[in-house]
Amino acid sequence: MNHQESLFDKLGGAGGVHRLVEVFYSKVQLHPQLSPLFPEDITPVMEKQYQFLSQFFGGPALYSQEHGHPMMRARHMHIPITPELADDWLGCMKEALEETGVEEPLRSFVLSRLAGPAHHFVNMPRE
């Protein structure tokens, strides 16, 4: 594998990130603590997440082109995020990476890149 390839490429480009986002939100919607936080129509969130993750993984800057500076922590301030919820979010992502066939060591590397932001978005104390 070419070490100069971006994570976006390693995950299979647009198709791979799309599949990851789809499987991830199907998990989120089945999750008892996460699902109530999301709007009933999850489609716009999925589209924005696809745009964001594409850019976060080194692919095209789709999110910024359409929505401006990501400011992702600020965009999560209206959601009460405890440390447990950050772990739940990461747990759904781990399962989605497994189910979309992302192999080790890539899977753990991608998860570790997302763990920083997830814990950074915590804005409520542990329950």
Ligand code: HEM
């Ligand atoms: C830590 C646990 C997290 C929870 C509980 C959470 C929850 C949510 C919820 C409920 C929304 C929908 C907000 C709305 O439509 O009003 C949202 C939007 C979003 N989340 Fe998260 N999120 C978490 C972590 C993350 C992480 C780690 C990322 C990416 C690294 C992320 C990326 C996004 C994006 C891109 C959106 C769409 C933002 C927009 O409206 O432009 N989230 N999140």
